[in-house]
Amino acid sequence: MPRFRDRPRSQTTRTHFFYAVVMAARPWQWTKNVPVLVPVCVAGQPLTADLFLVAAAFTACCLSASGIYLLNDVRDAPQDRAHPVKRQRPIAAGLLPAGPALATSAVLMAAGVAVAGPARPAVTAYLAVAVAYCLLLRNLVGLDLLAVAAGFGFRLVAGYLCVGAAPDLWLTGAVVVAALLMAAGKRYGEAVTQGGAVTRRALARYRPAHLRSLIVATSCTAAAIYTTGALGLFLDRGELVPLLSAAPFTAALGRYAATALAGRAGDVDQVVHRDRVLHALAATWCGLFVIGTLMS
Template sequence: MGEEVLLSPPAGAASGGLAPLGAEPPLVVDLDGTLIRTDSLLESVFVLAKEHPWLLLSLPAWLAQGRARLKQRVAAASLPDVRTLPYHEALLGYLRAQKARGRRLVLATGADARLAGEVAGRLGLFDQVLASDGATNLSGEAKRKALVAAFGERGFDYAGGGRRDVAVWRSARGAVLVDPTDSLRAAARRVTAIGEVLDDGRAGLGTWLRQLRGHHWVKNLLVLVPLVTAHRLSDPQALAQAALAFVGMCLAASSIYLLDDLVDLPRDRSHPDKRQRPLAAGAIPATHALAVLALLWLGTIAAAVALPVGYRLVLAAYVALMLAYVLRVHDLRAADALLLGCGYTLRIVAGSAALGIAVSAWLLICSTLLFFSLALLKRYAELAPAGAPVDSVAQSHGYQAADAPMVAAVGRVAGAAAMAVLALYALAEPAVHQGRWLVWGGCLLTLYWMQRLWRLAGQGRIRDDPVMFALKDRHSLAVGAIVLAMFVAAA
């Protein structure tokens, strides 16, 4: 929180003089991008898409009746949970201090009155609420006129954080700036006095990488499997194509992660760990996330058109599969894990299509079973069979605590089946006939590694993605290096 200063009007600004302490004018507070670090209309639309997706078709007709009518209809159909919205904590602290001094606080927002009332009721800070009512969109100039009519010219201070708030500051005694850009700070200074500046900082590269799951890009190295099995690591052209295929898959995967987080915002904010994700916490505004989502899709298309048609088709299939997972299948028990397993296998197929290298059906079956097993391991870990509280996200995916034994049994069998398929491949494939003993040894080590993961998950030591756990676990890395060396030697 910045240091509070005495408000005084800027040169040339009309003013009737400053109110003395104890008779301060009302402090009017905006909602979107100020009190909450998100856009309430977008939040409501995300809930609408989740709960009543067919109503999305009505959005253009509602918008044609005006933004105020759109907000009213969306609010009538669905509202976000105001208890979990990402509130601006520094501003809340400031408002509580002002309230304790006896100052009148007013919530004035372009959001619909239904949502604004829910927020005001939740916080218990505001003496009055002004909001859009289905006829008037209380934003920008309309908000300024309403506030002047209620409190008089220069008869209020106003807290805001967006370009539309400049119109309101023209008639305000002073401004409280919330996370302002340099240009917004300059614009506010030209029309009124700047008092408090509350700045939590803006999302940097590290924040965006966390949101886009940059640490998960290592999974997309599966596109290089055909390059390795074909012994073409020294081929510059093949390496370039594989690198481009990897980039395309990373962009596509990040777009799915981002879309999933947008759709699942209410659920993530109720989760003890996922509520810390940048989007759920409000560190990244939903509007910025939508813009980046569009850029990711454009980048994915650009990478795809530079590669063969087969790669484009596989990438399209991957995106379609993951969209099905995000929008529907991730709530279907067992089907969600199977789709995730297929998604990993499609990474290998994408590398095959990009390079024009055929991949054995044995390998694809093994991959699907292996990653199906790991996906079930993730669900098992979320169910906390060791006696810890059951993870709410596991319940929301259709699993209950009582399902843990079934999930473990199916997952273990799938992992064993994957290794059996690989062992049979070594027996049937002439190309690796001489090194089949190495392949079988690698299968046994992989089985040992998987059983260890299941045991750790049962002890509550794995609480999320087992692949990411393995990449941080020295024991898993050592086993993985030995198995990889054995498979390369066998090939």
């Protein structure tokens, strides 16, 4: 079998192009679409839910997100070339031309909407907000964070649409505010890491003290919304599992807030993928709902 360097030039070029597209699509960031799966547990029907529809919605969000990443990188290419890390992205590095990147972006977003099934309204809304973020909102202080948080809310709603249940307002509110915490932590981490070499206009307008206050406020608010909603379910219907799940949820918020305040949450994916304590808390949270459903 010929070695890679001995392959025809055209084949090598196609391989490099495909690799550049995959890297620009950032499949390792698909974990941000996990909110789509949450309603399967929370709605109390993990064994009866149409898992095919849920899987289709998750796939739709992954395809849509990758399309947004490509669009975002094309728009950010000039600034990314001045960034110590982002300049290695395929589009900024010149490995993936803007034209093919935009074409691939359009195909991925269209495919995401096409396979979404019952979740199509939520996926479409997510795409609308994400595109608005890429083209305009990212440069508007405050609105950039709200747009990111709204995207997580729409992904959660997509999951509810697939299981045929009405979205729980308390859980949706808690997820959106928790996403706002992650967005604020990312901005603060970027500000601390980059110092004076800020490459994003909106980031330059954020004061570190304000971001720190926002991190504390959002972590406390998300915990309060979740706990209050879970307590209401316990008092009204006698549902104990949501109330018990408030403990790992609140602990995870505190853990992430502490990481963010230390300036180490500039790369959200790195925090989520490497923090084993967060993994344990997430597993505990999921386990409580699964056990509660099996015992009901």
